[in-house]
Every structure is written in C-alpha cells, then in structure tokens.
Amino acid sequence: MVNTRHGAIALLLVLASCGGGGEGEGQGKGPPGGAPPPTPVGYVTVREQPVTLTTELPGRTAPFETSDVRPQVNGIVLARLFTEGDVVRAGQPLYRIDPAPYQAAVASARAALQRSQSQIGATAALSRRYGELVRINAISRQEYDNAVAGASQARADVAAQQAALRSAQIDLGRTTIRAPITGRIGRSVYTTGALVTAAQTEPLTTIQRLDPIYVDIQQSSADLLKLREQVLAGNVSRSGGARVRIKLESGSTYPQEGTLRFADVTVDPATGSQTIRALVPNQQGLLLPGMFVRAELVEGVQGRALLVPQRAVSRDERGRPTVLVVGQGNKAEPRMLTTNRTQGTDWIVTGGLRPGDRVIVEGAMMLRPGMVVNPSPFGQRPAAPPQGGRQAQPQAQAK
Known part of the structure; x- marks a missing residue:
C-alpha cells in the first residue's frame, strides 16, 4: 500500500512537470518582440532670409562740442553772470572784468587818431602849394618831394591810429567774457575778486x-x-x-x-x-x-543668410562646428559647418548646408550618424511610430 502511494505521488510529479513545460513552451512560441521605434527628434528647416x-x-x-572759457585780457573779475550747471547760449555774458584801464586806452587811442587826422589837412595843403611853386621853379624839387612825403605820412599815421583805436576797443569788449558756444556750463573755478590773465592755462569754466x-x-x-x-x-x-x-x-x-x-x-x-x-x-x-x-x-x-540655432551646433574633437540633419530615409547625417558670426541665438552659416536642409535641434544628444529618426518640426509633437512587431504581439496572444 505504501508502494501504491509512492507510485501515485510520482505520477502527479510527472504530470505537473509536463504541464509546466507546456505552459513555458506556449509562452516561448509567442510572437517575438519587434525592433525599437525610431528616436523622435525636432528639426528646423534652413531657408535663406534677410538678416540685420x-x-x-x-x-x-x-x-559734441567742448569749450574752455579763458580770459583774453588781464584784470580783476567784477561779477559772474551765470548760474553753474545752466544751459547758456552763444554770446551770453559770463564774466565781467574791470574795464577802467581799457576805457582809458580807448580814450587815448581816440585822441591820438584825432591828432593825426588834423595833420592831414595841413600836409595836403602844403603839398598842393609846393606843386604850383615847383612848376615855376620857385622852390626846389626836393622841397616839393618832402611836402608830398609829409602828406603821405600823415595819412599813414591816421590809418595806424585807427587800428590802435580798434585794438583798444576790442580789448575793452573782451572785459565782458561771453559764451563761445551753446551748451551746459560747468562750475566756475574763479570767483569775484580773482585776478585773471590772458596767458593763464587754467580755464575759468567749461561749456559742453x-x-x-x-x-x-x-x-x-x-x-x-x-x-x-x-x-x-x-x-x-x-x-x-x-x-x-x-x-x-x-x-x-x-x-x-x-x-x-x-x-x-x-x-x-x-x-x-x-x-x-x-x-x-x-x-x-x-x-x-x-x-x-x-x-x-x-x-x-x-x-x-542661413540661420542655424546655436543649440543645434556641437563641436568635434578638433573644435569644428557640426550639426545633424535629417537625410534620406529619415537617417541622421552629420554636416561640417562654416560660420562667421552669431546673430542673437543663431549662427550665420556660410557653408555646409543648403536651403531646405532639416537640421535636428531637439533629441540629437543620443543620436549616432546613420540612426533612423522620427522627425517632426521643432515645437510640435512627434508623429506616432509606424506599426511594428510590438503592436502585433497582443493579436498573436489573442489567437
């Protein structure tokens, strides 16, 4: 009876082992797993376009203009006629220097001019009289020439005194220092009562x-x-x-x-x-x-210009710029670029690409040249992968 029990247990073990093997065989005979789907990538299409x-x-x-204001005559500053930091106009009075010495010089030059002008009439009349006398040989030719020279010298003295008067008047006018240009005036280095000279190197103020x-x-x-x-x-x-x-x-x-x-x-x-x-x-x-x-x-x-986003460009071992483009059969193809400058977030490409090339911008990190990709325009959701072996597996199991 014991032998009968041992025989029954052995028979059950054999059947169990046969059933497990059948289930394993059924699973092993299912449809094999298909190849992995193509890697989804985003691309931009390169086109020629005007670029600023x-x-x-x-x-x-x-x-734009700078003028250092300096005195052109010597004297004591009597008044400052502007507010520091204001905008001044060309010709506007800025400083007044004591004019008394220059007023006296003008008066002296005017008096000298009048004295010279009074000599013109006398010398001219003498020259005319001597001209009549020399024609009748009443005087020598030398005396007549001296009279003519005296008249010419009197006229020259008048011209010189006129120039001296004009110079004295110019110096008197320079006692009022005016703005040479229109602009914003800076701080005044000199104050009222300061002695200034025409030869000084430091400006009174600066206009810009x-x-x-x-x-x-x-x-x-x-x-x-x-x-x-x-x-x-x-x-x-x-x-x-x-x-x-x-x-x-x-x-x-x-x-x-x-x-x-x-x-x-x-x-x-x-x-x-x-x-x-x-x-x-x-x-x-x-x-x-x-x-x-x-x-x-x-x-x-x-x-x-051909623009390529900077994020799409990588460097090879020699430092040359490269990109991956979507080639025939949706395979990733490497391209060597020639660039000359960046513009914003893009490279301006001068060689290596043609208009219409699809440059991979997203998903290129894990790609190798020759790999099949599932391309879609950058910023759009990739299309569904093509039906393959993995989609057929549930149908096989259903059968």
Whole structure:
C-alpha cells in the first residue's frame, strides 16, 4: 500500500512537470518582440532670409562740442553772470572784468587818431602849394618831394591810429567774457575778486554741448575688415547708414537711435581695435559725458543668410562646428559647418548646408550618424511610430 502511494505521488510529479513545460513552451512560441521605434527628434528647416547684422560693444559718451572759457585780457573779475550747471547760449555774458584801464586806452587811442587826422589837412595843403611853386621853379624839387612825403605820412599815421583805436576797443569788449558756444556750463573755478590773465592755462569754466552727444566705441579691426569685405562683395547692404542702439548702465534701452559717423583711420597697435564714433540725439539731457554704455551697432542687412540655432551646433574633437540633419530615409547625417558670426541665438552659416536642409535641434544628444529618426518640426509633437512587431504581439496572444 505504501508502494501504491509512492507510485501515485510520482505520477502527479510527472504530470505537473509536463504541464509546466507546456505552459513555458506556449509562452516561448509567442510572437517575438519587434525592433525599437525610431528616436523622435525636432528639426528646423534652413531657408535663406534677410538678416540685420548687429554687434554689441562697450562705449563711453563724449560731448559734441567742448569749450574752455579763458580770459583774453588781464584784470580783476567784477561779477559772474551765470548760474553753474545752466544751459547758456552763444554770446551770453559770463564774466565781467574791470574795464577802467581799457576805457582809458580807448580814450587815448581816440585822441591820438584825432591828432593825426588834423595833420592831414595841413600836409595836403602844403603839398598842393609846393606843386604850383615847383612848376615855376620857385622852390626846389626836393622841397616839393618832402611836402608830398609829409602828406603821405600823415595819412599813414591816421590809418595806424585807427587800428590802435580798434585794438583798444576790442580789448575793452573782451572785459565782458561771453559764451563761445551753446551748451551746459560747468562750475566756475574763479570767483569775484580773482585776478585773471590772458596767458593763464587754467580755464575759468567749461561749456559742453550735449545735444547731440557722441558715443565712442572700440571695435576689433579684424571685425571691421570682414564687414567692409562683405559690403564690397555685395553680400551686405548698408543703405541708409549704420544705426546704433544704446543700452544704459541701468539695463534699459535708450529711446532714440543714433547714427554711425566714422571709424578712426588708425588701428591701436596695443589693442588691435579702432574707435567708432556714433552721434546720438540727447534732447532730454539723459546722457552725460563719461557715461559707460553698451552700443548695439546695426551694421547692415545680409540679404541671403542661413540661420542655424546655436543649440543645434556641437563641436568635434578638433573644435569644428557640426550639426545633424535629417537625410534620406529619415537617417541622421552629420554636416561640417562654416560660420562667421552669431546673430542673437543663431549662427550665420556660410557653408555646409543648403536651403531646405532639416537640421535636428531637439533629441540629437543620443543620436549616432546613420540612426533612423522620427522627425517632426521643432515645437510640435512627434508623429506616432509606424506599426511594428510590438503592436502585433497582443493579436498573436489573442489567437
């Protein structure tokens, strides 16, 4: 009876083992798993388009005109006729110097002129009388020549005294020091009662014209050379002149644009840069001389440019820029690029791509050249992967 029980247990173990094997075989005979779906990527299509070329450089403001006010005569300052920091007009009185010595000089020159003028009549009459006498040989020719010379000298003395009077009047007028230009006047270095001289080197004050105002910018001579070459080749248009936008120290953008005036003809050998001067309107007086600003130069328009987002560009082991494009059969293809500059968040590509190429922007990190991708325009949801083996597996199990 024990043997019978052992036989029954062995039979059950055999059946259990046969049933487990059948289930495993059934599972093993299911449909095999399909290949992984293509990697979804986002791309942008490269097209030729006009691009406004800009570059941002540091700069400093400088006054449009500057005039150091100095005395042209010697004397004591009697009065200051302006308020420091105000806007003064050309010709406006600024200082008054004691005029008494110069008034006396004018009076003396006027008297000397009158004395000289009184001699003209006498010498002229003597010359005429001697002319009549010399014709009848009543006097010698020498006496007549002396009379004529005396009349000429009297006329010359009058001209000299007229010039002396004019010079004295000019010096008298200079006792009132006037503004040579229109602009904002600074602090007065000299006060009432100070002695000033015509030969002094220190100015009494300084006037600066701040509307418009200059912005002096330093730019690499190599970059300027490239821009000139592009303009000469016809790739960049500069119609209407180069424009300049100003960013202030506070981070805000100045509301008015300036214009590029000139680039210095000399390259600084120490820095390899050239000074560019822009002219900016400044009616409200917001810009002051010496301020640090950022100048965005609108250099021109490149009519047929290819733009590639910077996030799509990587570097190979030699540092050369490369991108992946969607090629035939939706396979990732590498391309070597030639670029010359950035514009905002894009590279301006001059070689390596053609209009219509689809550059992979998103999903390129895990790609290798030749891999099949599922492309969709950047910013859109990728399309569903094609039906494959994994979708067929539930149908096989249903069968």
